[in-house]
Amino acid sequence: MIAPTSRRPCQEVRTLFVSDIHLGSRHSQCEPFVEMLQRCRPQSLYLVGDILDGWRWPDAWHWKSTFATALRILEDLAHSGTQIFYTPGNHDDFLRNPETAEAVLRRLPFLKLADEFIFEAADGRSLLVTHGDHFDIVEKSAQWLSRLSSWAYDTALSTNWYMSQLLSMTDRSPYWVCASGKRKVKSLIRFLSGFEASILRHAKDMGCQGVVCGHLHTPAVIERDGMTYFNTGDWVENCTSLVETLDGRFEIECYYPWTSQHGVIRRAALTPQPLPLGRPDPCPVLTLAQNTLSILADEASYPS
Numbered sequence: 437m438i439a440p441t442s443r444r445p446c447q448e449v450r451t452l453f454v455s456d457i458h459l460g461s462r463h464s465q466c467e468p469f470v471e472m473l474q475r476c477r478p479q480s481l482y483l484v485g486d487i488l489d490g491w492r493w494p495d496a497w498h499w500k501s502t503f504a505t506a507l508r509i510l511e512d513l514a515h516s517g518t519q520i521f522y523t524p525g526n527h528d529d530f531l532r533n534p535e536t537a538e539a540v541l542r543r544l545p546f547l548k549l550a551d552e553f554i555f556e557a558a559d560g561r562s563l564l565v566t567h568g569d570h571f572d573i574v575e576k577s578a579q580w581l582s583r584l585s586s587w588a589y590d591t592a593l594s595t596n597w598y599m600s601q602l603l604s605m606t607d608r609s610p611y612w613v614c615a616s617g618k619r620k621v622k623s624l625i626r627f628l629s630g631f632e633a634s635i636l637r638h639a640k641d642m643g644c645q646g647v648v649c650g651h652l653h654t655p656a657v658i659e660r661d662g663m664t665y666f667n668t669g670d671w672v673e674n675c676t677s678l679v680e681t682l683d684g685r686f687e688i689e690c691y692y693p694w695t696s697q698h699g700v701i702r703r704a705a706l707t708p709q710p711l712p713l714g715r716p717d718p719c720p721v722l723t724l725a726q727n728t729l730s731i732l733a734d735e736a737s738y739p740s
């Protein structure tokens with residue numbers, strides 16, 4: 437189960453997986469992301485899509501200086517030996533264009549770019565690493581709807597943020613309403629797409645025993661039919677990453693900045709829980725966000 441763990445100044449880990457940072461969007465939580473990167477020394481780093489938000493380009497493009505800091509830290513990590521893999525998502529799918537990819541790789545030659553990677557875990561399992569939008573039926577069959585909902589989501593994030601400022605709610609996430617709204621929308625997508633089932637089926641076809649993805653913005657670990665589904669969460673609402681420790685354990689870490697003690701980083705570990713047998717599709721996801729929020733609620737009067 438979930439349990440807060442102590443802060444460590446700089447943690448060496450075997451592998452770090454992050455997704456959905458949405459650099460270029462005004463709602464990207466880049467500061468806690470940079471803080472997390474500075475505290476983590478991974479042997480391998482997987483950028484699991486929607487790292488850059490090309491959909492904001494050019495009109496709504498919002499570049500903060502911390503974005504450049506994040507890129508510089510990635511460069512430093514690469515120079516000190518971290519292998520960096522990047523699988524694009526739907527918001528940075530311009531990287532799926534070979535010419536654009538080539539131009540980006542000229543600037544950032546340390547990146548290994550591919551649509552999917554097969555990752556060998558320390559415990560011997562093979563995990564497929566991919567963003568996940570290929571398994572989102574709305575994204576695949578009605579991209580206009582996906583873009584419309586992305587615009588509506590962005591507007592809702594802004595409204596939520598301004599409301600928080602107006603009401604001086606400095607001790608809670610400025611996106612607390614959106615987090616629950618987005619969960620409902622993404623639950624619908626999961627329901628319509630059979631998201632976890634279809635992505636795990638694909639991973640199995642690829643000879644893997646599990647998958648690491650993003651896209652839904654909901655951190656999760658699911659054990660199902662001998663397969664494991666990891667979702668790294670996001671850096672808009674949840675500020676989560678998936679970590680494989682040096683001794684081969686998988687943990688979802690939360691670097692949640694909105695507590696009454698500003699700047700304090702919370703960290704939490706989640707152990708995969710087997711689902712009860714006979715659950716219909718779609719299965720309920722064990723979400724870190726809800727558990728984390730309840731922990732933070734105890735400590736920092738976070739809204740339930």
Ligand SMILES: [Mn+2]
Binds near residue numbers: 485
């Ligand atoms: Mn996505």
